[in-house]
Amino acid sequence: MDLHVETDADLWEVEALMDLCFAPGRTALSSYRLREGVPPARDLCLVARGRGGEVAGAVRQWPVLVGTARAMLLGPVAVHPTRQGEGLGAFLIQSSLDAADRAGVERVMLVGDLPYYRRFGFGVLPGVTMPPPTNPDRVLGVWDWVGVAGPVTRALP
Structure with missing residues (x-):
């Protein structure tokens, strides 16, 4: 399994995986309103590829504001149906959290x-x-969520 930071070259394969796992209607979810016009936190977006180079799973994180505090919104997390049940989703989540921790995300x-x-x-x-x-x-x-409350809104660039 090859795990790497998502690049522009991965975009369409990752989007196809997201559509496969969640259906194209996924963009109607309220969490997608928080992502519109906001670039993902690229260093925290990961792609797992299988031995044949196929996209097996992906996870993304996006900056948001909670009240006036900055946070990351983790998701979506997608694992190809042929790879589900192998622990890949948990691996992607933990790897993305580890990357966020190394980057100093609070x-x-x-x-x-x-x-x-x-x-x-x-x-x-x-x-x-x-x-x-x-x-x-x-x-x-x-x-660290002590004292952080309020509405979640887009973190515009």
Whole structure:
């Protein structure tokens, strides 16, 4: 397995994987409103390729604001259906978090299921509000969230 930072050369293969895993309607989700017009945090976006060079999985992170505090929004995470169940998703998430930690990122958030993401240290973020119709119990964060609250908005470049 080759893991590398996503480059422009990976873009269309990663987008095709995201469409395969989440369907083209994925861009209608509220989290995509936070990504519009904002470049991803390239050093935290990773692509896993199999032995044949095929894209097996990918993870991205995007800068956001929570109130006035900066944070990273982790996601989407996608694993090709033929590679699911191998632990690749967990590997991608942990690798992206490790990269964020090395880069000095103070806090990372996502929208997901607590029973799955708890193993990475994520917990529910009371007082952090994603755009509707996001269930507040699925708004999760890891690291330094003390005193951070408010609406999640785009971090414009």
